[in-house]
């Protein structure tokens with residue numbers, strides 16, 4: 223077993239260097255000194271949940287943070303995407319959790335909370351609207367023109383569709399559509415609230431391939447297949463996200479955004495794992511069950527922990543390994559429009575403020591998104 227996976231990793235490395243450019247993002251060059259604000263769920267939670275509820279949550283305990291020897295409230299074996307983005311932006315430290323008392327938020331803060339949803343509110347968590355309100359309570363920390371230049375990243379929605387699927391297992395097409403429309407419309411309201419407070423640069427994630435999460439494969443017993451019904455809901459949400467943001471950009475002066483196609487980023491890695499140097503994409507590194515997907519970090523659960531986190535796409539049943547998070551951050555910052563459009567984050571934060579965008583989000587037609595290049599052919603040279 224160990225032997226197989228070593229060979230597999232070596233092959234993966236060879237493949238990726240021959241087939242793909244893997245540019246190293248250079249920190250700080252020509253990047254304005256602005257702040258990074260993040261909103262959403264556990265993908266972006268920098269430790270807020272502990273400060274909100276004072277309760278002990280697994281993500282504050284080993285083996286979370288294992289690769290850094292530091293459980294820090296993040297759902298990963300180490301750092302998460304916003305930590306890397308902050309670094310690429312030249313911010314000299316990680317973005318602090320906004321709910322931690324006394325933090326220095328001069329270069330931004332994380333408002334994201336584990337289990338946060340757009341509609342409803344999960345127990346011991348906050349919804350997106352509560353997070354936006356918190357931002358508004360703290361707004362005297364930043365000048366308005368600084369807010370306008372700063373980057374707002376949002377990753378949320380998984381919890382809403384989980385909840386919907388559990389409560390409405392037999393929902394038909396029109397019930398699904400009505401739910402998706404209500405989620406997208408509430409998301410729009412919250413983005414508009416941030417815009418009213420001065421924000422103008424938004425980077426928004428699509429939902430990932432929810433049906434391919436190890437915890438979903440495990441709960442719904444799909445074996446080595448993804449749960450397509452769940453993927454389909456994510457696709458419906460994603461199809462309405464770009465058009466909603468296009469509308470906003472056309473209606474609101476100086477509104478700028480980009481959409482990160484997280485769905486296909488995950489699916490490419492799931493289906494062509496070796497090209498991206500993952501030996502395991504259908505099971506997680508830490509947890510128990512058929513897909514090792516449950517209970518990582520929980521007391522009283524004797525969860526298994528893999529030997530080498532970097533060969534896994536998922537660290538626990540639902541969250542990506544640090545290696546994957548770092549790959550995503552490079553994509554967000556420097557990838558081409560197959561991955562993030564109409565521009566990447568490097569372009570978004572250098573785009574002149576108070577200017578309308580000249581390009582909009584377009585539905586990708588006729589491209590096989592599982593086979594595309596993620597970086598421009600000359601990207602390494604131009605960085």
Ligand SMILES: *[C@@H]1O[C@H](CO)[C@@H](O)[C@H](O)[C@H]1NC(C)=O
Pocket residue numbers: 326327328329
């Ligand atoms: C907050 O951090 C910034 C650097 O990010 C620093 O310039 C500033 O002095 C700090 N403020 C306080 C009150 O420590």
Ligand SMILES: *[C@@H]1O[C@H](CO)[C@@H](O)[C@H](O)[C@H]1NC(C)=O
Pocket residue numbers: 339341342343344345381382385386389
């Ligand atoms: C889950 O759905 C129920 C019933 O529709 C709702 O009351 C609750 O607020 C929802 N929770 C979340 C986190 O969306």
Ligand SMILES: *[C@@H]1O[C@H](CO)[C@@H](O)[C@H](O)[C@H]1NC(C)=O
Pocket residue numbers: 445446447504505512513
């Ligand atoms: C995960 O994928 C591997 C390789 O395709 C397969 O052998 C294994 O059975 C899968 N594991 C599960 C739990 O589906």
Ligand SMILES: *[C@@H]1O[C@H](CO)[C@@H](O)[C@H](O)[C@H]1NC(C)=O
Pocket residue numbers: 471472473474475476578
């Ligand atoms: C920018 O967009 C807004 C909203 O559509 C519009 O009112 C404004 O005239 C546009 N500004 C320019 C310079 O085109």
Ligand SMILES: *[C@@H]1O[C@H](CO)[C@@H](O)[C@H](O)[C@H]1NC(C)=O
Pocket residue numbers: 598599600
């Ligand atoms: C890539 O670089 C080559 C050589 O410098 C140049 O001829 C070509 O136009 C570049 N392609 C793009 C898409 O920028």
